[in-house]
Every structure is written in structure tokens, then in C-alpha cells.
Amino acid sequence: MSILEVKNLDVRMGVQQILRAVNVKVEENGVVAVLGSNGVGKTTLMRAISNIYQATAGEIVFQGQNIANIGSDKVVKLGLCQAPxxxxxxxxxxxxxxxxxxxxxxxxxxxxxxxxxxxxxxxxxxxxxxxxxxxxxxxxxxxxxxxRALMGRPKLLLLDEPSLGLAPLVIKCIFDLIVRIREAGTAILIVEQNAKAALSVADYAYIMEGGAIIMEGPADELARDNRLEAAYLGGHTHV
Structure with missing residues (x-):
């Protein structure tokens, strides 16, 4: 059963469209990763889910309720917390x-x-x-x-670039802790540039480019996908 379904989500900032018909799903007690380079819309997606940014089209369904544009304060009360x-x-x-x-x-x-x-x-x-x-x-x-996000008792924890600027050993520690948080029953949505780390803990993953999802699948399959390897993982730790 899904705890979160983002359906055909658009976000526009003035004349610029940042997100285009984005569809993302997170299952209860699941870990989902959204991967992509800087500027592709990952953080905008997280802020739209948290209602910090307003969706211009589409739905954000959390535990069966469309929460698009209800206000970030109400979203936190429902059990959706973000570590920005x-x-x-x-x-x-x-x-x-x-x-x-x-x-x-x-x-x-x-x-x-x-x-x-x-x-x-x-x-x-x-x-x-x-x-x-x-x-x-x-x-x-x-x-x-x-x-701090966990103190809000989240049913879904949003993690925006948790590895950003950290040393490799610290990154490993953070992702080990992500596994423990999931094991305790909290669903997690991660946006990351560090594809290898994120795919190692995720069940399912989406790849973003230009504000749209261009690829998706089970995390272990994407980690072995030649297209992903060539475009994102070849010899690097970041997408």
C-alpha cells in the first residue's frame, strides 16, 4: 500500500516551469530515491511535497488525502517531516x-x-x-x-541531499542510520546526487532530468543498468 503518491505534478516559478508531470510513489515502510544532478528539480519536488512550494497542477496524495497546497504546517501535523x-x-x-x-x-x-x-x-x-x-x-x-525531523514522529521522512558536503565515512554512517530508521517503521523518500549510496538503501528509484522523471525501477536493477552506469555511475559516486 502506498503512503505517498505524487501524480502528474507541475511546479512553475513565474514563467519558468520547474517540474513537469512528475509521478513518484512511496510504499509504506519503503525507501525510495530520486536521483539527478544539480538543478534538475529534486529539491523543488521535496519542497512541493512539503507544501513549501505550491503545485501548479497535479496531486500529492499522502495516506489517501490530496495534500497539495494545504499549507506546510498542516503537512507536518499529518506526519510528513523533512530534513532539508x-x-x-x-x-x-x-x-x-x-x-x-x-x-x-x-x-x-x-x-x-x-x-x-x-x-x-x-x-x-x-x-x-x-x-x-x-x-x-x-x-x-x-x-x-x-x-529534529524524527522528533515530529513522521510517517514519511523526506531527506534532501543527506550526504551533501560530508566525508565518505560520515556518509556511510548516515546511510547506515537511514536503514535503521526504515527498520523502525518509517517510510523514507531521499533525493540525492550520491547515486551509489542512495541505491544501496532504496527499494525503488527515479532518475530526474530537466524537471521530469526519465527513468525508474527497482533500485538494484537501476544500479546494474548499463544506461545508468554510462550516464551517471561510470567511475563516479555522484549523479
Missing amino acids: EGRQIFSNMTVEENLILGAYHQDKAHFQEDLDRVFDLFPILKDRFQQQAGAMSGGEQQMLCIG
């Missing part, structure tokens, strides 16, 4: 304050339970709990960004 590109944490706040903000829409009775879950996944955040977030390393900030 570029680790957009509140750098002048502490780790604790960032995590509290992530739980803003949740019942306070669940706070400690959710905090313990985040600490189990990211023990470094417990060690840094009272530290200013901006003083942490890039990898630690990415963990905080994901941890």
Missing part, C-alpha cells in the same frame, strides 16, 4: 532547543520517548545536548537535522 538540504538547523540554538522545535506539533507526553529514540540513533546528540548547534561538525549537524 544544507542542514538547515538553528545554529545559534542548542541541540536541545533544535530538538524541542522538531517536536513542536507533538504531544508533550511523547517527548522523552521520542528523544530517547533520537539518542539511540545519534548518541553524539546526547553528548552535545547543551552545545550550540553551529559549533558541531558537518556530520553532527546532519544528524541533528535528521533527529
Whole structure:
């Protein structure tokens, strides 16, 4: 059963059409990757799903409800949370304050339970709990960004370029944690340039170019696809 279905989604910014008839589906407890180079519309897709950007056509069906253009605040309450590109944490706040903000829409009775879950996944955040977030390393900030999203108790977690700017060992750690988050029952949609890392954890993947989906299929099949290898993976770690 699908938790998310993006159907024929268009997004226009002024006279420029950014997304063209995009169709993406995420199954319950599934991991789906959307791959493509910079500027192809991956982040626009994520922001449209989160209702940060307005769709100009199409539907975004989350748990059977069309949520297109209902407002980003309402989307979070429904259980769709995003860890945005570029680790957009509140750098002048502490780790604790960032995590509290992530739980803003949740019942306070669940706070400690959710905090313990985040600490189990990211023990470094417990060690840094009272530290200013901006003083942490890039990898630690990415963990905080994901941890803050998890404090919203997402049914679907959106991860926008979680490997961006991180060292290879940190990237491996982040993607290992993505597997654990999925195993705990949270569906995940990842947009990434790091195709090999994303395909290693995804069930299904889509390739974007020019604001449209040009290829899709099971992740393991795409990882072996000669067309993908030649165009995106040949000798490189990024699409």
C-alpha cells in the first residue's frame, strides 16, 4: 500500500516551469530515491511535497488525502517531516532547543520517548545536548537535522541531499542510520546526487532530468543498468 503518491505534478516559478508531470510513489515502510544532478528539480519536488512550494497542477496524495497546497504546517501535523538540504538547523540554538522545535506539533507526553529514540540513533546528540548547534561538525549537524525531523514522529521522512558536503565515512554512517530508521517503521523518500549510496538503501528509484522523471525501477536493477552506469555511475559516486 502506498503512503505517498505524487501524480502528474507541475511546479512553475513565474514563467519558468520547474517540474513537469512528475509521478513518484512511496510504499509504506519503503525507501525510495530520486536521483539527478544539480538543478534538475529534486529539491523543488521535496519542497512541493512539503507544501513549501505550491503545485501548479497535479496531486500529492499522502495516506489517501490530496495534500497539495494545504499549507506546510498542516503537512507536518499529518506526519510528513523533512530534513532539508544544507542542514538547515538553528545554529545559534542548542541541540536541545533544535530538538524541542522538531517536536513542536507533538504531544508533550511523547517527548522523552521520542528523544530517547533520537539518542539511540545519534548518541553524539546526547553528548552535545547543551552545545550550540553551529559549533558541531558537518556530520553532527546532519544528524541533528535528521533527529529534529524524527522528533515530529513522521510517517514519511523526506531527506534532501543527506550526504551533501560530508566525508565518505560520515556518509556511510548516515546511510547506515537511514536503514535503521526504515527498520523502525518509517517510510523514507531521499533525493540525492550520491547515486551509489542512495541505491544501496532504496527499494525503488527515479532518475530526474530537466524537471521530469526519465527513468525508474527497482533500485538494484537501476544500479546494474548499463544506461545508468554510462550516464551517471561510470567511475563516479555522484549523479
